[in-house]
Amino acid sequence: MRFFDASCRLGRPAAFGEGMPWQTDEILEIMARCHIDGALAYHIVAREGETQDGNELLLREIAQIPQLQPQWCALPATYDEFLHADALRDAMKENGVRTLRIAPKSFAHSARPYAMKELMGFAAECRVPVFFDYGEAPCDELYEICHDYPDVSFVITNTAYALNRWLGPVLDACGNLYLGTGNYVPHRGLETFCKYYAADRLVFNTNLPTGSATAAVSLVCFADISKEEKELIAHGNIERLLGEVRL
Amino acid sequence: MELKDHVFLSKELKDTFVVDVHIHVGGSTRYQKPRNDGDSVVYTMDRLGIDVTCASCSPGAYCDWMWGNEVCAEAHAGHPDRIKAYAVVNPNYEFDLDEYFVRDDRFFGLKAIPFVQGNLPIDCAGMQQYYAYADKHGLPVLFHAWQPSEVRDATAVARRYPNARFIFGHSGFTAVEEAVEACKLCDNVLLDTTISDIYDGALERIVSKVGADRVAYGTDLTAFECSHILGRVLLSRLTDTEKEKVLGLNAKEFLKL
Numbered sequence: 468m469r470f471f472d473a474s475c476r477l478g479r480p481a482a483f484g485e486g487m488p489w490q491t492d493e494i495l496e497i498m499a500r501c502h503i504d505g506a507l508a509y510h511i512v513a514r515e516g517e518t519q520d521g522n523e524l525l526l527r528e529i530a531q532i533p534q535l536q537p538q539w540c541a542l543p544a545t546y547d548e549f550l551h552a553d554a555l556r557d558a559m560k561e562n563g564v565r566t567l568r569i570a571p572k573s574f575a576h577s578a579r580p581y582a583m584k585e586l587m588g589f590a591a592e593c594r595v596p597v598f599f600d601y602g603e604a605p606c607d608e609l610y611e612i613c614h615d616y617p618d619v620s621f622v623i624t625n626t627a628y629a630l631n632r633w634l635g636p637v638l639d640a641c642g643n644l645y646l647g648t649g650n651y652v653p654h655r656g657l658e659t660f661c662k663y664y665a666a667d668r669l670v671f672n673t674n675l676p677t678g679s680a681t682a683a684v685s686l687v688c689f690a691d692i693s694k695e696e697k698e699l700i701a702h703g704n705i706e707r708l709l710g711e712v713r714l
Numbered sequence: 715m716e717l718k719d720h721v722f723l724s725k726e727l728k729d730t731f732v733v734d735v736h737i738h739v740g741g742s743t744r745y746q747k748p749r750n751d752g753d754s755v756v757y758t759m760d761r762l763g764i765d766v767t768c769a770s771c772s773p774g775a776y777c778d779w780m781w782g783n784e785v786c787a788e789a790h791a792g793h794p795d796r797i798k799a800y801a802v803v804n805p806n807y808e809f810d811l812d813e814y815f816v817r818d819d820r821f822f823g824l825k826a827i828p829f830v831q832g833n834l835p836i837d838c839a840g841m842q843q844y845y846a847y848a849d850k851h852g853l854p855v856l857f858h859a860w861q862p863s864e865v866r867d868a869t870a871v872a873r874r875y876p877n878a879r880f881i882f883g884h885s886g887f888t889a890v891e892e893a894v895e896a897c898k899l900c901d902n903v904l905l906d907t908t909i910s911d912i913y914d915g916a917l918e919r920i921v922s923k924v925g926a927d928r929v930a931y932g933t934d935l936t937a938f939e940c941s942h943i944l945g946r947v948l949l950s951r952l953t954d955t956e957k958e959k960v961l962g963l964n965a966k967e968f969l970k971l
């Protein structure tokens with residue numbers, strides 16, 4: 468089985484555990500070891516430093532690496548702080564960027580629809596999938612934004628344990644919410660998810676380098692689900708979402 | 715076939731002896747903890763090729779530990795060769811462990827997690843009765859040893875009670891320096907691989923510091939899945955000989971299975 472990682476991170480972290488594979492060549496090594504032949508990557512500077520500088524650094528970092536595709540971090544263009552919709556569309560098209568990552572809590576803005584109008588309107592029109600980490604938006608805000616922008620596919624990554632009771636009602640209500648499988652670790656969690664919500668809402672990702680690719684591929688490979696469901700999770704669903712993007 | 719191939723072929727580990735030294739049974743009010751009974755544990759063990767698991771009832775530790783121990787003993791009773799039961803002990807009570815180990819044969823070791831029982835330290839006065847009992851009878855004790863201070867306390871206990879055998883749950887990832895020191899000072903200490911989320915390379919780091927003989931597979935199943943931690947071992951850069959030690963051989967010897 469081959470895997471495509473829907474979300475990992477590149478760039479120099481302020482701190483890291485001894486032996487953590489944060490350098491790009493280390494990430495490529497572990498991808499190869501885990502049969503992951505491609506990945507969407509964002510840059511730590513875009514997430515934790517300055518968004519547009521980080522997005523630029525990302526393009527330079529992966530320019531010669533065909534396995535890695537860019538994922539840009541984005542925030543609302545209030546005060547012209549970020550690219551407005553038209554300019555964002557042009558820039559993404561020019562640079563082959565097909566997904567965005569938001570981080571409302573870390574970027575200090577609301578995730579409610581009124582605050583995300585322009586950005587989400589753009590994502591809906593161009594069918595751009597929007598990624599964010601669990602915890603970046605409280606469940607009620609998550610529900611509102613998923614509900615108000617049904618044409619946007621939202622992918623939640625970096626999940627933590629104890630999320631099922633929070634997340635279940637949002638998954639019930641909003642068919643456009645997808646779950647990144649990296650560190651989604653309830654006992655037989657993927658099997659249960661497939662039973663209640665179907666495999667086509669699960670997207671394989673690793674959360675590298677802080678997350679574990681070896682763990683992420685094993686969760687899928689060892690899950691008590693069909694080969695077809697595994698293929699959808701491992702690469703099929705993200706390929707479908709990327710194929711729907713119209714910039 | 716190399717051990718790592720089991721992951722990509724989705725094949726259970728038939729020819730490798732696998733022991734999970736750190737699992738939990740019983741449900742929880744705190745979060746959804748599905749399929750937490752003995753039958754569900756054995757279903758997962760069979761699918762992955764895990765031979766033996768060692769369980770405690772973690773929700774019981776937070777409230778009525780004796781209720782929790784009954785839940786755990788029941789899981790063991792349904793599958794005596796597959797699920798071994800740790801009795802959770804509580805430092806706020808005086809309790810004669812003969813109740814569990816002489817008048818009852820359902821338990822094989824102790825689980826110590828006093829920080830959820832009034833925020834008490836591992837080496838508190840109320841725990842000494844249990845450590846002394848474990849020392850006298852050569853019992854295994856599984857510590858929740860997450861914080862560096864907990865690992866230092868656990869090390870002091872392991873030195874004071876050399877005939878008991880201590881598993882320092884989590885510590886090889888969360889308090890590395892202290893865990894390494896514990897292994898240096900005490901022959902009766904084993905670390906485990908239990909942690910839900912850790913970067914690739916962390917297992918290799920602790921094994922390089924303490925040796926492949928001092929780390930055993932543990933997962934926190936059913937609080938979490940266990941296959942991702944199995945994969946973390948199988949797809950690590952350890953040799954197959956080292957992986958076999960971590961997956962089962964160390965626990966077999968340490969726990970006298």
Ligand SMILES: [Zn+2]
Nearest residue numbers: 736738883934
């Ligand atoms: Zn535990």
